[in-house]
Amino acid sequence: MKNAKNIYKPAYAQIDNKTPKICRISGVEILPSKIAWEKYNWTKKYFQKKPKQGYFIWVKKNISSYFSTCVSIAAKNTKQNLQNLLVIEKNLKVNLQGICNSQRKNLSGQHKAQGKIILKENSALKYEHIQSWDKSDIVESDYQFILEKNSKLDYSYKNFQSPKKLKINTRINTFEKASANLNIIINSIQSDININDILILKEKNSSGIIKLRLVGKENSRISAHSQVRAEAESKGHLDCQGLLVSSEKFHSELACRRGRIVEKSIIKLIPELVCQNKKAQITHEASIGKISEEELNYLRMRGLTEKQAIDLIVNGFLEA
């Protein structure tokens, strides 16, 4: 039952800039980052400067269920600036869900988060990072992962309610035999999105996959630069796919507002492979498409409205 409670109550919950609520979990030390900075001298090498906000999570023992963190914006014009540190000790397996969101519309919030995630030898982390924002919010997220020998990362960033502006930087360093799986899934509606991710295969037999699924709707602008760099004998793959979506409803709304039909979503994908070792195998695939008229008509002839049909196709694309 204790574990069941952990599922529903976040281990770390912060609303606006208020003092966070922290839940005790056996085998895990959770502190506000600024306290961890003072308590543990070793954290200074991970925090660039003394943090003001954010969480420090140190997993020291195995925990049977997953735990979660939740950072929300609830008051208008809130500016958050978090510096997070997550350390997973050797041989441990951890499931984590991180939620960041705005609780209402038109709050014009700013959420900035910098994070370092350290996976020690033989550890494994499955991390689902779910974001949900409003069209008035601005969000910046900068995460760095260090995967020590034989560790395993499965990180999914999911954003189905995009903010006005979103900037995501992700950097993964993999050491000997470590493996990384990075999924970035974004459904962008009237958003300006900038993604930079890099997977560095630093040591022998490390491996990783970067997978991007990006949907651009209603005048969204998405730019994604993804790089796999092989510095040692290693394997890496980059899979970037974009889907441009237009709908009749949006067209007619725009037509009323501006007197003409405009559909200007743009997706720019820049996949990059850098090979510094002749025994490394790195590959990539990238594509941008639109929803096929035939698929849409087929689903409408099964009784779905155009919007339902688009949603079904988009959700399928994002989950694929």
Add this chain to the structure above:
Amino acid sequence: MLKIKNLKLKKDNKEILKGIDLEIKKGEVQALLGPNASGKSTFVQVIAGNPKFKSAEGKIFFNGKEISKLSPEKRVKMGLVLSWQNPPAIKGVKFSNLLKKISKVPSSHLKLSKNTKIKKQSVNLNFLNREINVDFSGGEKKISELLQILSLKPKMVIFDEIDSGLDLKKVEMVAEIIKKDLIDKKVSVLIITHSGEILKFLKPQKVNIMIAGKIVCQGKDYRQVLKTIKKYGYEKCKKHLQAGLCANR
């Protein structure tokens, strides 16, 4: 149930459908035969409201209401459903998800296949968890269409070559499902086919012959129509059909 008056369609200045009239009563089974490229599939896509053919002229009535300008989804809600000849593959979308979304049948009944011949004929239903029509075999595509149709609880179904690419055993299985789950329940059926096999099982009350965008002939005895077509071919049999069979109209 379905009444079509003077249906016309032009594409790139070419007449595809040249003024078609057709009437199908409640619970009636009719067949539509014709050579390749005679306009059969286009005709039924227009009836079902495919937006690709919205420039079509003429009037379509369903259950007494004019539906010529209705969206395809509204036609489906009224009970008019088309089974596609070549349904598109939709990557990423699981077939079971689509079934859940469209089904008017409670989810517990979605496993209706267990009670039908589909199971008895050992058709592999693992494709329920696969992406719609992605790498489906010909038979799987037909079963997928059939399952969707049944889950929509239609009042009228148009089958566009539901039997093509199926072996005789599967044609029999498909025909039995159509008979048991639709015809016996007074659902009207219009079936396009090239082969007469499925007609032997479904026994349509009327057969329509379409050539070059027009229904040139209708007959009541499907056996005689099939025999004539087999003997003379569509073009050559036109005059024989008109002379002999059209007397039945």
